[in-house]
Amino acid sequence: MRAQTLKTYQWLHTWSGIVAGFALFIAFLAGALTMFEDEIGRWERPQARHVQPSMDDVDRLAAAVLTAHPLAATRFGIVWPSAAMPDPTAYWFERGRWHFAALDRRDASGRGAPSLMPLDTPRLASFVNQLHYALALPPFGTYLMGAVSIAFGFAMLSGLVVHWPRMAKDIFALRPGKNRKRFWQDAHNALGLFALPYYAMVAVTGGFMCLATVIAFAFNIAFGHQFAAALPAMWSPNALAAPAEQARSDSAPLSAAQLLAAARREVPDLEPEWITFVDYGAPKGTAELWGNVPRALGTRGAVTLRLNSGIVTGGQYAGARDANHAVGSAVYGLHFGTYGGLALRCVYFVLGLCGAAMVFTGNLMWLEARRKRHMAVQPLAARNVARATVGVCIGTCVGLAVAFAGARCLPGIGANRVFGIVLAASLVHCAWRAPVLAARDLLIVASVACAGIVLADVALGASDLLESIARHDWALLAIDVAAVAAACVFGYVARIAHVRATRGAATGVWARRTA
Template sequence: MKAATLRLFLSLHTWVGLLAGMALFIAFYAGAITVFSHEIADWNRRGPSAETPRDPVGRSQQLLDDLLKQHPQAAESVYLVLPGEHGPQPSAYWFEASTGASRRFTFEQQDRLKEDAFGQDFIEFIYDLHFTAGLPKPFGTYLFGVVCLLYGLALVSGVVVYAPTLVKSLFALRTGRNVKRLWQDAHNAIGMLSLPFHVIFAWSGAVLALGLALLIPFQYLVYNGKLLQLLERDFYGAPQVAAAHVAKPKLPVAELLRRGHAAMPALEVEGVSLVNIGDAHARATLYGVIEQRRLNQLGSVTLDAATGALIDQVSPRTMTPGMVMLRGLQALHFGNFGHEAVKWLYFALGLAGAFLFYSGNLLWIESRRKRRQLEQPRRTRVMAALTLGVCLGCIAGVSAVFVAGALAPGWGRPIYYSVFGACLLWACLRQPARAGHELLCLCALTTALIPLAGWVGNGESLFAATWRGHWHRFFVDAIALALALAYWRMAIATLARGRNGDLNSVWALR
């Protein structure tokens, strides 16, 4: 390949990586956490709420009855989550059509209905962070789709530029005084070894973020505004119908589950979507998984909630080709296959991907410094401040969201933005070396506070959780302590680099 072509691909790889790198850091760091969203939902539960009820279906029925009694308007749309994969206790989501908001309800220890702000503003916020980088929806989602396209360009250009030389030195991590070379080796090795997964993330992320936007031309130019109606079976399990405004009682949850099992015995039901409860046109759609050797294992059974009659059923074998591809991309993107081993693999890949983008920015800064003068170019100082503020601000902010979830439910969102904004401002005002050391110390502190906050919030320490077999609590706290130690070691290394490294560097302490 000609030298000019290589320089073009190198420039493309560098600038696309810089433009998308900081947003992708947030996506990968938050995405690594959301892989275990079900387990994290159980992290802050305590007392009876941490135990599986003797009659899970009866408990779910009681929750639904209490919700409809206190909030009759919730009958328009409720999603009932059964005990099991999503936690030991049932929960109910009420989707308010008037406001577009989703409200989550669970039981208190005294069997009283409560609105669970922990579930709304904690796990869901981190999930939104993965797709929007903290920007408002839907703008943030669509922007992230564009970022994923740039991400794909960076992958292609990186392979063109580095693949011929990386194959020979793929596992070479050259330690020594040349820290830049060590970081370069680590960056290249992680990038090449995880390349297949990054291709999956870039492709699936772009499709999931921009999918609805891509349907707009077909909706209005090809199908005369009827495309979304044709896709209702794919999205909801059956075509939607309007309320008849004729009162008719709904069958009990146990009876709906019995009839759903009769229609599709292999379906392991995880939740029930109920629409127009108490109306003659009430629908109940049972969602779950079908254990089989397929990437997509999702299935559903739609029943008439008043009579129990079967309306439709969808399984991986009966899905349309487009829905098979979409559900497969979702499974690949979130690691919803292969059980625990794949979840841990995706968690490691998420953290490794975050390091990939962080290290890429640092390498760009280091490669453009002036080695024979003390004053460094403004562009390197600005990029150093943005990299530290955005990346380390995200880490500290996410850890603060965990702390808020345990001590101040409902305050996770404003606390994240406050911590993130403060870190970004601090990185812009301080020397990069000092800001890096101080912000890494903050990351270590906030992450180490997660087990303590959980202990104060629910009265169960890490050791007590281990003794009682509350393994979700144990693993979250243990990983938090391990990450806190890693951030602390990085803070010490950053300070040592500032004191003992090259004086003609943006990372030097002057």
């Protein structure tokens, strides 16, 4: 390959990585946590920790929502109780915003009419999910992450072209020592190469999902503005040809158990995830039962039934859906690993952390390549990238750790607000502090915050922990164990940063004084 062409690829790889890197770090780290979103949701709500999944709770919650909010009858949904999240959650759109609520279980007797416990304060689990797909910046954050996914694809392709000769030679090399640039390059190349298929899949599926609206808009223009009229049918579970319109039924709506039984007569292996009620109580009311069908790449599907009779009127599920739903379901399944079980989720979790580490090591490699060994004052660009790397990457870790602790100590404060304040404070701290000292400080805070997660859980729910042990509820215990492990890792890296600050070279962006 010509030297000029190779130089162009290297420039493309460097700057696409730098520009998209910070957003990618946040998305990868939050994406790793979303693999256990339901478990986090149960962990942050003590009243939901040891509830037994019951379909009766779906009926009780629906009755409570309709009693307190009659307008929600037009359309509202309920997340189906499961082992990972046994306490169902209702959601509906009213007066310009979304509302969320669960059953109020403070009455231990369970007698009397069911009542609601509002969950309108942004919850930790949902916030982590928003952070993954939109950087918690809706609505434009989703489009931003779509652009970042495209930039990530260019970075991967150009990086493979530029570094392939070296990677093919040193594929298993990881050489620590005085040559830090070579060490970070070995780590960056190993993380990028061994998980390359996963990263390529993430870039393609992430870009597709985030930019679906933009793609639809482009198709609408290309097809003379006729495409928009077809969109509702394309995304509806009734897109397949449905039976003839059924007669009106004035009977009472079926229970959740009866609706599930009717849906499973159509799809025997359906594992429900949520149910959407449309025109609840009306003669032609319907229920859309969404869930997963095992042994398929695109597991997600839905069955639509008459709410008052259980008659199936449409559906989209594995083995019986159109091309649009097949592609969309496959893209979603690949991105979130729904086609596998717990083992695959753990693999995705590790790969997500590796993706964040790849971005971090790429920035460190860039900084080491531009280090002026015999200059007391380093280039301004290098200093700013070092500050941004510490502030965004380590600050994100601190923000998430504090948000987890805050979810137990101060549940009334939204997780988005806690994270935003901590991240902003981290960036301000890095703006006036030498990068290596700022990194040490933030790593110490991250270690303390992770330890605080466990301490808060013990102090506020020791009986819950004991009950989790008695029930062998390892999913809840694993969150506290992971927090302890993270506290140890952050503490160890903080010690390394302290040694670098006190005993390292006096020049470079990681010196005690950089300007």
